[in-house]
Amino acid sequence: MPWDEGLVNSLVYDAPDPAEGRVVSYVKAINEALTISLDSDPAVFVMGQGVDDPSAMFGTTRGLQTQFGSDRVFDTPLSEEGMMGVCTGAAMNGMRPVFMHNRPDFVLLAFNQLVTHAAKFHFMDNGQTTVPMVVWAAIGRGWGSGAQHSQAIQGLLLGVPGLKIVMPSTPYDAKGLLLSAILDNNPVCVFEHRWLMKKDGIVPDGFYRVPIGKGIYRRRGDDVTIVGASHAIELGVRAAADLEAEGISAEVIDLRTIKPMDEHIILESLEKTGRIVAVDTAWMKGGVCAEIGCLAAEKGFQFLKAPVARVGLPDIPTPAGYTLEQFFYPDAARIAAAARSLVR
Amino acid sequence: MPWDEGLVNSLVYDAPDPAEGRVVSYVKAINEALTISLDSDPAVFVMGQGVDDPSAMFGTTRGLQTQFGSDRVFDTPLSEEGMMGVCTGAAMNGMRPVFMHNRPDFVLLAFNQLVTHAAKFHFMDNGQTTVPMVVWAAIGRGWGSGAQHSQAIQGLLLGVPGLKIVMPSTPYDAKGLLLSAILDNNPVCVFEHRWLMKKDGIVPDGFYRVPIGKGIYRRRGDDVTIVGASHAIELGVRAAADLEAEGISAEVIDLRTIKPMDEHIILESLEKTGRIVAVDTAWMKGGVCAEIGCLAAEKGFQFLKAPVARVGLPDIPTPAGYTLEQFFYPDAARIAAAARSLVR
Amino acid sequence: MTIRYGYKGEGAGGFERYGSAHDSDFLVSLFFSMLRIRRIEEEIERRYHQDQMKTPIHLVIGQEATSVGACAALRTTDLLYSSHRTHGNYLAKGGDLKAMLAEMHCRVTGCVGSRGGSMHLIDKKVGMAGTSAIVGGAVPIAVGAALAAQLKGEDRATMVFLGDATTEEGVTSESLNFAALKKAPVVFFCENNFYSVQSPLSTRQPPRDLHRWAATYQIPSVAVDGVNVLAVHDAAAAAVERARAGDGPTFIEAPVYRLRAHGGAGDDTHTGYRHIAEREHWEGFDPIALHEHFLRNKQLVDDAALGDMERKIATEIADAFEFALNSPNPTERDLFRHVYAD
Amino acid sequence: MTIRYGYKGEGAGGFERYGSAHDSDFLVSLFFSMLRIRRIEEEIERRYHQDQMKTPIHLVIGQEATSVGACAALRTTDLLYSSHRTHGNYLAKGGDLKAMLAEMHCRVTGCVGSRGGSMHLIDKKVGMAGTSAIVGGAVPIAVGAALAAQLKGEDRATMVFLGDATTEEGVTSESLNFAALKKAPVVFFCENNFYSVQSPLSTRQPPRDLHRWAATYQIPSVAVDGVNVLAVHDAAAAAVERARAGDGPTFIEAPVYRLRAHGGAGDDTHTGYRHIAEREHWEGFDPIALHEHFLRNKQLVDDAALGDMERKIATEIADAFEFALNSPNPTERDLFRHVYAD
C-alpha cells in the first residue's frame, strides 16, 4: 500500500536527455537489477511483504514472481525478525536472499538478527560462513508518514561492523549498486528514498556494477564541499546550483555508500575547498553527518578553513502533518545557507 | 548468571578514603537507588530476567523482592520486545517501570518498542502521554563475552529523539543518576559497564540526584581535553595521570549523560586546551566519539589547535578470546598516545 | 477459487438469539453508531481525492460491527488500544469527530495536534489510549496498560484491536504469554479480515484457527461472528467482565471483511489479489444491513426513523468538516513542543 | 513444594520397548557417546577454576541423552544449529574435541580461531552449522538453512536445539509459523529443563504443554522422555524422516534436567532457586545410568567393557587438553581477519 503514491507522482525532476542514452525510471532500474540477478544466479531469491502483490513493492518487483516462480519470489508473514533470521540462515547456506521492506522502520524489529547475527557470523565462526544477503527498504517522507513510517536508520547502523550500507540517488546507481549488493558476500543494507522513485535517468541495458565504497563527484567546485547521499545529495545538487548564482562554487560528493565510506574522496575535495557541509536524510546527532564532520576534523584538519556544518534532521521525531513537515525537513535552501555561512 | 564474576572480582581500583565519607560498592549504590525509588513511589516497579534470583542482576536487585513484594519486583519471560512494550504501556498509565537487562545486546531485540514507541509517544500524541521508564543494562567485556554479549549500543541510540542516555562511571553517579532517571518523565537508558561494578566509592546515604545532561570535570588541565563517559573515562583519568608524568596537562570531562550531551562543558574546556580526544566504550564510527568530534569542529572550530582524536572500538566485532581482546580494546595507554600526538 | 474466504456465520438468524437479551434503545443505539461510522467513512472517502486530508486512511467500511459491538461493552474509563486501522475504534470509543477530521486535515485542532495523522487518533479523555502504526506495536503496550491497572488496583479493563496478520508478529505471542502469566485484565480483539494489505492468510500462515492458537497460552478464546454487532458485544462484554473480575485475559477472534482497499479511498479488488465474487459475497453480509433487517423485523426502526438518523448524522459530518477546514495550521513553534516531557 | 518439576517418564521401563528395534552395536555406541560427553564435561568442570578456559561454560551434565539421541538420527551432511548450551550438540554431531578445547582455551587452533568461545562451537565440516549466544537467535536461522536445502533440492535435514525459555521469544513463534507455512525440512528440538538460568517456568509461562502450543502451528509435535536416549533417537529419526520426505517440520519436546548450574562449574542448587530434593530426584534418572542399567540387563556391557571405554575416553581427553594447552595464541593480525568476506 504505497499510500504516498499520489504525493510521489506529484514530484518533478528534470527529464534526462534521451540523446545521452536509455531513459529508465528509478523503479524500473531496481526491477532490472532484480531481474538480472534472479536470472543469472539460481541462489538469488526475493522476499518481502507484498513483493508479489499488485503494488509490487512500489513497482520494483513487478512481474518477478510470474517470471521466476513463487519459490524464488515470495510474500512473507508479518514477522520481520524471524524472516531476517531466515535470510541469514539461507545466506549462510549458499543462497543470496534479497529481503525487501516498505520502510526502514520495519527493519528495527529485526535488529537482533541483522546487527547481532547476520553482521557477525562471518567473523564469529572464523570465516567458515559468509552471509551474502541484501536488506532493502525505502525511506518514507510525507503524506502522514510521521514518526513511525519515516525513520532513516543508516545512522543507527553506521557503527555496526560487518554491515555495508548503500544509499543510491539516481536510477543508474540504484541498479548498479543493487547488482553489486546482491553479488557482495556480506550483508548489505540498501536504503532507497521514496522521493527518488519518481526520477528518470539514463540507465544502461543489462548488467553493470557500481562499486560499493566509492563516492562520486556530482559537481566540481572550489569554495565548499557538500557531501552526503541519496535524497540529501539530490538536495545538495540543487543547493549548489543556487549557490552558483551567488558566485559560490560548491563541490558536490555523492557518497553512494555510507559504509564503507569513501574517506579519500571527502578528504581530496576538502583539501581543495577547506569547507564542508555534511548532509543526510536522517537525524544529525551521532549519525552520518556526525561521522563525516568528525572525519573532516580528524583526518582533514589541516585543510579546514571554517567550521564543519551539518544539515540533517533536528533531534525531534517526524511529525505527520503537512505544515509541520515543512518546518521539520531541511531543503536545498537550508543546505545553501549552511554553505554560504562557511564561505562568507 | 554473571559468568564474568571471577573476572570482575579480579579487577583492582584505588580504594576511596573513608575519611571522605561513606564507602559503598558500585553494586550497592545501584541497589540503594532502586530501594529508595521503590520505597518512595508506589508507581515504581522493577522487572527483568532474574532480578529475583540468587545472582540478583549482579547483586543490584538483592533483597528487593523480599522487601517490596513480587508485584513490584519480578522476573520476566524471555521476551525482550514484548516486555519493553509492557513497560511502555505501564509507563503511559502512571507507572515508572525499571526494566533491567544483563546486557545491552538484549535491548537490540526491543528496538522497535524502545525507538519507535517509547521514545515517540509523548510527541506523537501531542503530550497527552508521558513515558517515564528506565531501561538498564550492563555492558559486558571479557571472559568470552564476545560479539554477542559485549555490544555497547549508546552510539546506535544517540540519534533517536525522545530518548535519554545515561552512563555513570562512579558509585556516586550510578546512584544519583539512576535516581534521576527513575524520576525523569521520559524513557531513559542507563548503560552501566560491567567492569565498574567492582569499584567502591563515596556515596551519600539516602536520596540525592545527579542531574541528567550535565558533565563534570574529573581533572583539570590545560593542554588537551579527554572527554567521554563510563568505563572509557575511567581509562581517560588513568591516561591523564600518565600524561602528567610527561608534563602534559590533560583535562578530563566525564559527560555522565550521553544524551542530552553537555555541549557547554565540552566547548568550555576546548576553548582552553584547543585539543580534544573523544573516548567511548563503543565503536568509533558514527557514535559518541563521532558526535563529540563533529561537535568540536562545528561549534568549537575557532578553539581547535589540532585535529580531533577519537579512541573507541575499531570497526570489528568483539572477539571472544582473551588474547584477541587485548588487541581489540583500547586502554589508558592508547588514550594517552592519542593525546600525546595532539600536543606534540 | 473465486471465494477464498467465505462468511461462516449464522447471518440474520444469529440476531434473534442475541437480540432478546437487550432492550430496544440499546439495539437501536448500536445501529446508529454503525451507521454514523459508515457515513463518516463514506464522506472521508468521497473527499479524499481532493487531497485536503494529507494522511493515509484505513477505512473500516464493512468492519463497523466489531468496533461498535466491542466498545459498547467498554466504559469511558476503560482503555482501548489500536493499530493503523483506527477510525472505527476512535469513533466507537467516543472520540470527538471534529478533532478526528481536524487531525486528518493536519490542523492544530487535531486530536493530536497534527503530529500523528489518521493512524494516531488518540483521545485519552474517552479512553482512546494509544495506537501504533507499527503492526503489533500496540499489543504489548495494551498489556502494560492492563498491568498498570492491576498494580494500581483500578477497576479498569483494557482492550486492544489487532488484525489477523498481527498474530504473525512474535511480539503478539510474547504479549499473550505475559498477559496469561499475570492474569492481566486485557482483551485481545482480533479482527480477522483474512488479508494483510493485499496478502491473503494463505501466503502467511498455515491453515489454523487463531483462537485455538491463542488458547494454548491458557487464555479463554472464542470465535464470534464479526458482522453481528450483538454477538460481538456479548463476547466483548463477557471478556470485559472476566477482566474486571480479575480472571485475566480473553482472546476474541472475529471474522470480518474489509469492503474497501487496505488503505486509501475506494476498493482495489479489481487489482486481482482477491476475487470480486468474494467481496460481493460479503456485501451480502453487511453488518449494518443485517442489523437494520433485524430492527425492522422487530419494528424498532422504520423509514422515518432511519431518515432522522441520516439527517442527524449528515449535519454532524458537515459541521465537523467545516470545523476541520476552518481550523488553523500548526506553527513552527508547535514542532518543538512535547519532544521531551518536563 | 520441594520437587517443583518431577520426572514423568517411564524410567528404565521405557528402554525395553525402544531397545528391541535396534542392534546391540548401536545401543552400545549411544552409551559410549553419552559417557564420553559426561567425562569431557566433568574434566572441563574440574579444570575450570584454574582459569585457563577464559570463556563461559554451559555444561550438559544430565542432558546427554538429548544431544546423543537426536544426533544419532542425523547424517554428517545434515545441519545442526544450537544455542549457548553447545557442548553436547557439538560433540554428538561429530565436532573435533581438540578444536573444542582449544577454542575454550582461546587458542588460534580453536574451532573458530578463538573468536567465539564455548558458545560458538562451530564446525561446518561435520554439520555443526551455527550457534547463537542470543536465546532464540539460532531458531529462524535454522529455518533459513532448511529453506535453502529445500530451494536447492538437497536431501538434507536441519535440526535446531532450543530451551524451554526460548519458546518465550517471539521469534520462535515466527519461526514455527514460517517453517509450517513452507513445510521446511527442519526439526525443532526443545530441551525443556524447566529453568532459564535460575528462573523456573512458573515465573515465565502459564502452565501449558510446549508441544501442544507448537502443534497449533500445524506442526506435528511430540513429547518424548529426554533421559531415554532411545526414545529421543526414535522421535528424532521419525522427525528427520519427515523432513527428508518433504513433509515439513516437527517439534519435539524433551523434558530433561540440568544437574549443574546454568553456567560455570558445579551446581548452584544450594543458592535456593530450586530444591536440592528436585536435583536428587532427577539424579535418580540419570540418562547414562539408566542406559547402562538397560545394557547390563541385556548383557551388552559389563565392568570390563565399561573399563575399556573409560580408559579410551580418558586418554582422548588428556590428549585433547594437552593439544589445547600447547596450541599458540592468536596474533594481532588475526583480529583483522574475516570482518568482511571478499
Ligand SMILES: Cc1ncc(C[n+]2csc(CCOP(=O)(O)OP(=O)(O)O)c2C)c(N)n1
Ligand atoms: C511491523 C510492520 N510491518 C509492516 C507494516 C506495513 N503494514 C501496515 S498495515 C499492514 C497489514 C496488517 O494486517 P492486519 O494485521 O491483518 O490488519 P488489517 O490491515 O487487515 O486490519 C501492514 C503489513 C507495518 N505497519 N508494520
Ligand SMILES: Cc1ncc(C[n+]2csc(CCOP(=O)(O)OP(=O)(O)O)c2C)c(N)n1
Ligand atoms: C535474548 C537473550 N536474552 C537473555 C539472555 C541471557 N540468557 C542466556 S542463556 C539463558 C537461559 C535460556 O534458557 P533456555 O532457553 O531454557 O535454555 P537452557 O539454558 O535452559 O538450556 C538466558 C536468559 C540471552 N543470552 N539472550
Ligand SMILES: [Mg+2]
Ligand atoms: Mg487483516
Ligand SMILES: [Mg+2]
Ligand atoms: Mg531451560
